Amino acid sequence: MGTLIFSEGNGYGHVARDKAIADRFGFRIMTFGKGAEYCRMRGMDFIEIPSPYRIEKKRKTTRIVTELSELRKFVKPDVMSAIADCFKRTDVVIVDGSPLGLVLATAAGKRTILIANDISAMVGVGNSVSREFASQFLDRFMKRADAVLVPDFSPPLTVTMLNLQKDIPLEFIGPLTERSSQKRHRKKYVVSTLDSAIVKAVERVVGDDAIYASDVGDIRPYYRDCGAVICHGGHTAIMDSLSYGKPPVCVVDGTYSERVNHAAMLERLDVGVSIDKARLSDDSLRCALDYAGTLNQKRLSLYKRTAERTDPLLAIGKILKG
Template sequence: MSLKILIFVCGEGLGHTGRCLAAGRELSRAGHEVTCGAYGYSSQFLAEHGMNVREVPAEIRLVGEKGSLNLGKSIKESIKLGQVPGLFNVQKLVDEEKPDVILSDSYYLGTIAALRRKIPVALMVNQSNMEIFFQENYLFQGLGVIAKEFYNGIFKRVDRTIIPDYPQPNTICDLNLNFEDDSTSKVEYTGPLPARNYGDVIAQNLPRPHVLSLIGGFGYRAPIFRRIIEAASMDSNINYTLLSGPGLDKEELPPLPDNAELLPFIPDQFPYLKSCDLAIAPGGHTTMMEALAYGVPMLSFPDRGHSEQQNNAEGLEAKGCGKQMDYKASASEILESVREAVNGKYRDKTEQMKKLAGEINGPEKLRKILEDLAYQRL
């Protein structure tokens, strides 16, 4: 039986977008009618990849300075967005679409709209202790208490809470999860949700061993980017593909060694991921899940002051799948960590994680969860 499914996407970073694309593709392949509610570059990205998209208001706006999350400015900017009109617009979309079930990826306006209309809803998150953003700044600790009450109230009311991570004991984002006892029965782990299945991807023809750097060369990450180039120049036996982002002036960078290629943009990173021996990236959860689903270890440089990314990186290292790196790491320290990784330090564990991801089949598991919720209602 074909279902109407509405997916709401948090547009703060493409991690949410990538895993929602995986969910949308799987649901569409199964014959369901899928609509995505998204905003900003997220809506553009989904539309370019063939999804039916409806524009929704931004729910939160994250503001950072010099590599750190600025909580005060983030709160002010989010307040400016105006949540009451936003909820009205989202509710209108739900009423127009009349979905059988809703998947909301960290987009709480969509979750509230579903609860108000008594539509089955699954909330997808990789962090349930968001109050720590406030607790780390004494000026906003009172808001942290309010945030905790709000999120815990939501977790109690939704039909399912989806964690797009490996089940215990292999959960990478474990340090970011904290559910009250009466919410735990609704929590389900789907495993990774890569936008492209490993078996469907043709590997890029790259010289081995090969390192894929996703750090980028802008702003506060520029010094790390330069030190990675320096590390590449110190060992010509290890090859690198460096993604810089469009618009970076190559003249501002140190000379590239012959074993490193600089690319401003790759429309599809999965062929490169399938062919590399190591990824270097910040601390985003989805990037980690994609790498591990492909059996690739990671050196993670989490953003400073971003506790969620730092916890992800700590979990990555604790599970033996890579290493948490510091922004102050020298080129020699980076090279030492790269050598360890390409020489197989994490290979056994990441191969296990790749195999486990294939066995779980995250997109299929998520589809079945949503189908069960909808069919129970019909």
């Protein structure tokens, strides 16, 4: 089978950036859940599996642990076996953001390339992760990967820096963004999230002066001509925004540590603004949008130029040949 991409399916972000790899090299993607939904929406040839996780909910918060013995309690054995069987027929596995994929690929003795923007606990499908197990997991499995690639700007421009472990060798390859042909428009904002609470707030505040992902499906062709991108703080949405020199306005779920860290770093770098979703109101959104106009335009232009001269797929190609 050659090379297979195993993409975490808890949202569109992982598989959206993996599509760029699949298109360049002709690799197939294996995914589930929202990842599979995205592949169908984009008409991609992919391998769909059922969600491999059993999800335990306590107080409306999803708990996924990441140490192997604990992880087994949350994984469906039949799906895990199907993934492992597929990996046995593969030479190289590119794992994007999945602790399960990393475990199974390294356990199969396969050459494994990990793509991750949060390796502080390998969040997977949950918002709440048992950190004590995560550290054991990282020590045991992450260092077995042949390469750990961060699809973000190199320091000091890195947005996901607060989510990275310092003792693991990392290669910053730049944003894995799909450079779509841009469509002209005169809207001030792009709304990349499908979160209904955020979308409704934007509709009340800016109305039809925005292009909504919920209306157009693929939002990427609309970045160039907008003034700011309203998103939920996911890494892929932020990378897309900054790659066009546009400030992300992040409405962030405060229980999602990865996104909280993204927002904090954007504000530290003076290229983005955030609102705690629990405090989202029409007034707070108006203030955030106004504040976005005061951000560091020279630095935003630097992000755009850096993205234009960076080729993460070239870096991946060199690693595959190595």
